[in-house]
Amino acid sequence: MSLSSSAALAASLLGHAASLGRVWSALVPVLALIVGLDAFCLIDLARSKSVRNAPKLAWVIVILAVSAPLGAVLYLFFGMDRSSRRTRGASGPVAIGPAAPPPVLPVTTGGTPARGALIVTTADLTKDYGGNGLFGVDLAVPPGCVYGLVGLNGAGKTTLLSILSGTRRPTAGSVTVAVDRRRVAVCPDVPDFEPWLSAREVVDLARALVAPDLGATAVAAALRTAGLADCADRRVGGFSRGMIQRLGLACALVSDPELLILDEPTAALDPVGRADMLDLVAGMRGQRTVIFSSHILADVQRVADHVGILRDGLLLYQGTAKELLETYISPRWLIRVADDVEPVAAALAAARWATSVEAASADVIRVDATSMEAGERGIPAVLAACGARQVSCEPAAADLESAFLALTGNGPRS
Amino acid sequence: MNLWRLEWLRLVRTPRAISLGAVFLAIGMIEPLVTKYESKLFAHVGNGVRIIAPAPTAAGGLNSYVSEAMLVGLILVVVLAAGALTFDASQGRAIFLRTRVASTWQLIAPRVAVTAAAAAVAYLLGTLAAWYEATLLLGTLPATRVLAGAACGAVYLAFAVTVTAFAASFARSTIATAGIAFVILLALPVVGTVHVLARWLPSALVSAPADVVSGAHQLGYFWPALVTAATAAAAGLAIAVRRLNAREI
Numbered sequence: 001m002s003l004s005s006s007a008a009l010a011a012s013l014l015g016h017a018a019s020l021g022r023v024w025s026a027l028v029p030v031l032a033l034i035v036g037l038d039a040f041c042l043i044d045l046a047r048s049k050s051v052r053n054a055p056k057l058a059w060v061i062v063i064l065a066v067s068a069p070l071g072a073v074l075y076l077f078f079g080m081d082r083s084s085r086r087t088r089g090a091s092g093p094v095a096i097g098p099a100a101p102p103p104v105l106p107v108t109t110g111g112t113p114a115r116g117a118l119i120v121t122t123a124d125l126t127k128d129y130g131g132n133g134l135f136g137v138d139l140a141v142p143p144g145c146v147y148g149l150v151g152l153n154g155a156g157k158t159t160l161l162s163i164l165s166g167t168r169r170p171t172a173g174s175v176t177v178a179v180d181r182r183r184v185a186v187c188p189d190v191p192d193f194e195p196w197l198s199a200r201e202v203v204d205l206a207r208a209l210v211a212p213d214l215g216a217t218a219v220a221a222a223l224r225t226a227g228l229a230d231c232a233d234r235r236v237g238g239f240s241r242g243m244i245q246r247l248g249l250a251c252a253l254v255s256d257p258e259l260l261i262l263d264e265p266t267a268a269l270d271p272v273g274r275a276d277m278l279d280l281v282a283g284m285r286g287q288r289t290v291i292f293s294s295h296i297l298a299d300v301q302r303v304a305d306h307v308g309i310l311r312d313g314l315l316l317y318q319g320t321a322k323e324l325l326e327t328y329i330s331p332r333w334l335i336r337v338a339d340d341v342e343p344v345a346a347a348l349a350a351a352r353w354a355t356s357v358e359a360a361s362a363d364v365i366r367v368d369a370t371s372m373e374a375g376e377r378g379i380p381a382v383l384a385a386c387g388a389r390q391v392s393c394e395p396a397a398a399d400l401e402s403a404f405l406a407l408t409g410n411g412p413r414s
Numbered sequence: 415m416n417l418w419r420l421e422w423l424r425l426v427r428t429p430r431a432i433s434l435g436a437v438f439l440a441i442g443m444i445e446p447l448v449t450k451y452e453s454k455l456f457a458h459v460g461n462g463v464r465i466i467a468p469a470p471t472a473a474g475g476l477n478s479y480v481s482e483a484m485l486v487g488l489i490l491v492v493v494l495a496a497g498a499l500t501f502d503a504s505q506g507r508a509i510f511l512r513t514r515v516a517s518t519w520q521l522i523a524p525r526v527a528v529t530a531a532a533a534a535v536a537y538l539l540g541t542l543a544a545w546y547e548a549t550l551l552l553g554t555l556p557a558t559r560v561l562a563g564a565a566c567g568a569v570y571l572a573f574a575v576t577v578t579a580f581a582a583s584f585a586r587s588t589i590a591t592a593g594i595a596f597v598i599l600l601a602l603p604v605v606g607t608v609h610v611l612a613r614w615l616p617s618a619l620v621s622a623p624a625d626v627v628s629g630a631h632q633l634g635y636f637w638p639a640l641v642t643a644a645t646a647a648a649a650g651l652a653i654a655v656r657r658l659n660a661r662e663i
Contacts, residue, residue, distance in 0.1 A: 026550040026551050029546070030447065040432075076429035076433055167509055186509060188509045193506075248510075251510065
C-alpha cells in the first residue's frame with residue numbers, strides 16, 4: 001500500500017472514528033438519562049414497602065419494557081407510594097399519645113347575656129338552596145361558652161358554620177362576628193392536607209398564615225395538645241382518619257383563636273379519641289368560644305353549656321342546656337315499692353300533679369309530674385296515704401336526646 | 415413555612431420536578447438524534463415504500479425538539495399546573511387554605527409562579543440538551559438565536575400556566591381544569607389562521623424558537639405575541655382571582 005493511500009485510509013479511519021466519537025458523545029447523555037431514571041425508579045421500588053396501583057413485579061416490567069423514559073415517569077406518578085416516607089429527622093413507628101390534659105377552668109353558667117356582649121350574632125340569616133338551607137336564623141353565642149349546634153342530617157349545621165367561617169355567603173340576613181377574622185379558626189368535618197407534608201409542616205403553615213409572630217413553640221404546643229407530638233415529623237399521607245382529625249384541630253389551635261368553629265369534631269374518632277376531643281373542647285370553656293356541631297347528642301350534653309337546635313333550617317331552640325332540659329323534659333321519678341304496684345299506681349294516677357303514671361315493671365312505677373316541686377311534695381304524701389312500703393325513689397336522668405326528640409316532634413314529650 | 419415554600423416542596427417531594435426535567439431532557443436529547451438518522455429509520459420501517467426525508471440540519475434537529483416539547487411537554491405542564499391550582503377540589507383542603515388568607519391571590523401567585531418557573535427551567539434544559547446533540551451530530555447553531563428562541567418558548571409555557579389558572583376558576587376538578595385549558599390553548603392556533611391575527615396571538619411563540627434559529631423571522635417579529643401573552647396572562651389571573659374569591663366552598 002502506498003503512502004498516500006495509507007494516509008488516505010488513516011484519514012478515513014480517523015474521520016470515521018471522529019464521527020463515531022461524536023455519535024457516542026451524543027448518545028451517552030441520552031443513555032445516562034434513561035438509565036439513570038430507570039435505575040432511580042427500580043431502586044425506589046426495591047426499597048419501598050408498598051407501591052400503588054399494581055404489584056411491584058408489574059412496575060418492574062413497566063419501567064423496563066415501556067418506551068423509556070415513559071415507563072419510569074408512569075411509575076413516578078402512579079406507582080410511587082409517597083405516604084410512607086418520613087421527612088428528615090423523623091423517628092421510627094410511634095403510637096398516638098393521648099391529648100394533653102386540659103386545664104381546669106371555672107364553668108360559665110347562666111342564661112343568654114345581653115346582645116351587646118355576644119361574640120357571634122346572626123339576624124334573620126337565610127341561605128336558600130331552593131327549599132333547603134337556613135331560614136331566618138337568629139344565632140346568639142355568648143363569649144367564652146361551648147355552644148353545641150345540634151340537628152339531624154340535613155338540618156343546616158354545616159351550612160350555618162360555613163357562613164360563620166366565611167366560606168359561604170347568606171342569601172339574606174346578616175352575620176356579626178365580634179372578633180378579628182384572623183382570630184377565628186375553623187376545623188372542617190373532613191380535614192384534608194397535602195400528603196407529602198409532615199404534621200409539623202402543616203401546623204407551621206397554619207401558624208405562618210394567621211399568626212406569623214408566634215414561633216416554633218406554638219407549633220409544638222398545638223401538636224402536643226392534639227396528641228400528635230410523637231408523630232410530628234411523619235408525613236400526613238400515612239395518617240389515619242382520626243389522626244388527620246387531630247391534625248385539623250392542631251392547625252386550628254396553633255394561633256390561639258378567640259373563636260373556634262368545629263364541624264363534627266368527633267365524627268371520625270374512636271371512643272378514646274372522642275373522649276379526648278370532648279375533654280379538650282370542655283377544657284376550652286372560658287379560654288375561648290367554641291361552636292361545634294354534632295348529631296351525637298351525648299357529646300353535646302357532655303360538653304356544651306349552650307345549645308342550639310336546628311331542624312329543616314330553622315333554629316327551634318337556643319339557650320343553656322339546663323334551660324332546655326327543664327323546659328322540655330317533664331320531671332320523672334322511678335319509685336320501687338315492696339308491695340303490689342297496681343294500687344299504688346292507681347293512687348298516684350289520681351293525684352292532680354301527676355301527668356303520667358305507669359308500671360315500669362313488677363315493682364317499679366314511673367311517675368311524671370307537672371313540676372319538680374309538685375312531685376317532691378306529692379309522691380311521699382301519696383305513698384304514705386296508701387300505706388305503701390317505699391324501697392327507693394329516684395329521679396330519672398333527663399337527657400338531651402329526650403329534649404331534642406320532644407322539641408323536634410320526633411317523639412312524645414317525655 | 416409559607417405558601418412559596420409549600421410550592422417548592424410540591425415540586426421536589428412529588429414527581430413534578432423530576433418528571434419535568436426528565437421529559438424535556440429526554441425530548442431534547444432524542445429528537446436531534448432522530449433527525450440525524452431519520453432517513454435510515456424510514457428505510458427500516460418503510461415496508462418497501464421509499465420515503466425521502468430532507469437532509470438533516472442542526473436547525474431541523476432543534477425544530478424537532480420544539481415540536482415535541484410544545485406537544486408532550488405542554489401537556490405535562492398543563493396537567494401539573496392544574497394539579498397545583500385546583501385547591502378547591504378537596505373541601506377540607508379548601509377550607510384550610512381559604513380561612514387563613516385574605517384573598518385567593520395569596521394562593522394563586524406562588525402556584526403560578528413556581529410552576530411557570532419550573533416549566534421554563536425544564537424547557538431551557540431541554541433546549542440546551544437539544545443544542546448539544548444538534549451541534550454534535552448536525553452542525554453548529556448560533557447561540558444568541560437559540561437562547562432568544564428558547565426564551566420565547568419559556569414565555570409561552572408560562573402563559574399556558576396562567577391559562578390553567580384561569581381555567582381553574584371555572585372548574586374544581588383537575589381533569590376539568592386541564593381540559594378547559596387545553597381547549598383554550600388549542601383554539602388559539604385555530605384563530606391564528608386568520609392572517610392579521612396570527613402574529614398577535616401567544617400561539618405564535620410556539621414556532622418562535624425554530625423560526626428565530628432558522629432565520630425565518632427575527633426576534634422582533636414576535637414582540638406583538640409577547641406583549642399579548644403578558645397582557646392576557648395578567649388579565650386571566652385577575653379574572654381568576656376575582657372568580658375564585660367569589661366561589662363558595
